[in-house]
Amino acid sequence: MVEGLRERKKRQTRQHISDVATGLFMERGFEAVTIAEIAEAAEVSVNTVYNYFPTKEDLFVDREEEVVDRPSRLVRERAAGQSAARAIVEQLRRDIRERHAYVGLTEGYDRFRQVMTESPSLMARLFTIQGKAVNQLGVTLREETAAAPEDPTPEFVAHQLVGLQNAVQRCIMRGLAEGGGVDEVAEDALRKVDVMESLLSDTVLNYAAKNTP
Structure with missing residues (x-):
């Protein structure tokens, strides 16, 4: 249009x-x-x-809709044979390697982080955004798997995957706040992604694998 x-x-x-x-x-x-x-x-x-x-x-959060929808979009656009978890975790690794704004590793993000963490209302909004992302991903996973209405699995998987993202982002924010260099913090974040991925069950790791054509 x-x-x-x-x-x-x-x-x-x-x-x-x-x-x-x-x-x-x-x-x-x-x-x-x-x-x-x-x-x-x-x-x-x-x-x-x-x-x-x-x-x-x-x-301050004028891209909220984009941030909320991003995990769901990654799942909707995942490759054939790829699970929801693999799509999200692999993109998280790419974001870290590419020093993307989504993970707070771009130049100038330090000031953005400082402004946000100094404001109680912005921190409350951040938690709200994270909750919306979980809810939206749960809906997307339910649609993608055609899960029964009484099956709570989509929502539980959504909580784990968005929680993993949030945990990594908090580690990055903390590392930068403590004076770590961007490259140093990024390498540490990649190691943490490996650890967190290893803690996911096979059920979560393979959930909602997209059917091959």
Whole structure:
């Protein structure tokens, strides 16, 4: 579908407000910045900011939908013969090796992490996002396996796989916060992925293997 002029203008306005807000948050911290200050800096009204971002936290986590859906997308797009766990764990390793923003290993992420961890409301939002990712992955696994409504396996597997991701990301955040270099922290994270994968049962590791054509 071709994006119309009105839709493009709305998207550009939303991105502009988000970029301005992010700059202010990085400079002064999340709690110190008000919506009114963001509106003034972005040269829009306060109501316009709220039209695009219902809460202040939405401005900081403007890619929430993408983050929530990512584990599910990896499962939906897994290769033939590949299980859900393999799809997610192998992508996690690639993210670490490529120093991806998803695992907090990109340049400039230290300040982003600091702003987030210093704000109770942002940390609460982070836990909410993680919970949404678990719930969405559970739905996806149920659809992919045609599990019976009374079967709790999809949700339990989703908890383990998203939990593994979250645990690795916390290790990375802690390693960087303690002064570790990016390469050093990345290598340690890869070792931790190996350990965590070894602790998964065969049932989880092979769950929802995609049928070959």
